[in-house]
Amino acid sequence: MELSLHIGAHRTGTTALQQACRNNAGLLADANIEVWGSDVMRAPALERFPNIWPAENSDAGKKAVKAAVSAMQNAIGERIDGGRAHLLITEENLLGSMPANLREQSLYPNAGARMLAYRQLFPVPPDRIFLCLRSYASYWASAYSFAALRNELPEFSQLCDGLVQGARGWIDVLADLRDAFPGSQILVWEHKKTAQMLGEVLAMMFGPMAAGLDVPKNLKNRALNAAAFEQALQLRKSDPDLTPSQLQDAVALLDKAGGAPFQPFSGQQVQVLNRRFADDLAQISAGVLPGVEFIEHFGPDAGSTA
Numbered sequence: 001m002e003l004s005l006h007i008g009a010h011r012t013g014t015t016a017l018q019q020a021c022r023n024n025a026g027l028l029a030d031a032n033i034e035v036w037g038s039d040v041m042r043a044p045a046l047e048r049f050p051n052i053w054p055a056e057n058s059d060a061g062k063k064a065v066k067a068a069v070s071a072m073q074n075a076i077g078e079r080i081d082g083g084r085a086h087l088l089i090t091e092e093n094l095l096g097s098m099p100a101n102l103r104e105q106s107l108y109p110n111a112g113a114r115m116l117a118y119r120q121l122f123p124v125p126p127d128r129i130f131l132c133l134r135s136y137a138s139y140w141a142s143a144y145s146f147a148a149l150r151n152e153l154p155e156f157s158q159l160c161d162g163l164v165q166g167a168r169g170w171i172d173v174l175a176d177l178r179d180a181f182p183g184s185q186i187l188v189w190e191h192k193k194t195a196q197m198l199g200e201v202l203a204m205m206f207g208p209m210a211a212g213l214d215v216p217k218n219l220k221n222r223a224l225n226a227a228a229f230e231q232a233l234q235l236r237k238s239d240p241d242l243t244p245s246q247l248q249d250a251v252a253l254l255d256k257a258g259g260a261p262f263q264p265f266s267g268q269q270v271q272v273l274n275r276r277f278a279d280d281l282a283q284i285s286a287g288v289l290p291g292v293e294f295i296e297h298f299g300p301d302a303g304s305t306a
Helices: 014-023 027-032 058-080 097-106 111-121 138-145 155-162 170-180 194-212 225-238 246-248 254-255 269-284
Strands: 001-004 032-034 086-090 128-133 185-190 292-294
Touching: 014 027, 014 032, 014 086, 014 194, 032 128, 058 111, 086 128, 086 194, 097 138, 097 194, 097 225, 111 170, 128 170, 128 194, 128 269, 138 155, 138 269, 155 269, 170 269, 225 246, 225 254, 246 254, 269 292
Parallel strands: 001 086, 001 128, 032 086, 128 185, 185 292
Antiparallel strands: none
16 A cells, blocks of 8 residues: 655645545545545544653553554555555645744754654555645745634744844745655645646546546635735734634625735745745755656656656
């Protein structure tokens, strides 16, 4: 059985991919493929996504973690013994969370320790690990526009300089993954418009059968435009009890009218961040990290393990 792990990142079309897998669960099952998305991994009753980082120090906590890890390993072992062709686990929160990234002004600062902890969930190492990389200016802006409507965060102006000067980048995140899973093939690609690339990503993961999958056109968790986001943020400040869904409904007309995406960095800061991202992509593509492959052009053999 092939075990593969898709770990996001956040704001790179991960929810859309999980939505597509749920919508096509029957077709995937016909091809002997199973997908565990966030709906499975975060279901407490299934004990498949325990909060094992950091592990609790109490005896009761250690016992709970051990039981959860055993349940996860047994569930995967059953798929292996049952002849499942492919199990894909897609869960972006293994790396960390958007609010934590923003508060610490760092890109998944604890990814190394987290992935070493979560590694024990798998009875065998993943054959392939998938990670989509988004340009820094776009990632931070999108992460803030999503997280600020759901969490208490500082004003972006208080975070801006730290994010521009941040010491960690995608190369550091990938190095953490390499250390945690030295034998796995790590496949990365640059984020572009989700609707345009989702079918190609599914084909890379599942092969030719993905051509028959129904790709969703109305994507969840789409970022609000700048005007709609600013209005939603003001509404949240005036009434903290409003849910994200209520906030989005309240600004739906303004968002539907279109407009530029939220981008709080200055033009000069965007240039600095974009240069850094381009330099990082060039290094990754040149093979700075052994076992990490940058998929520049999707095709029938992209990421093939054959």
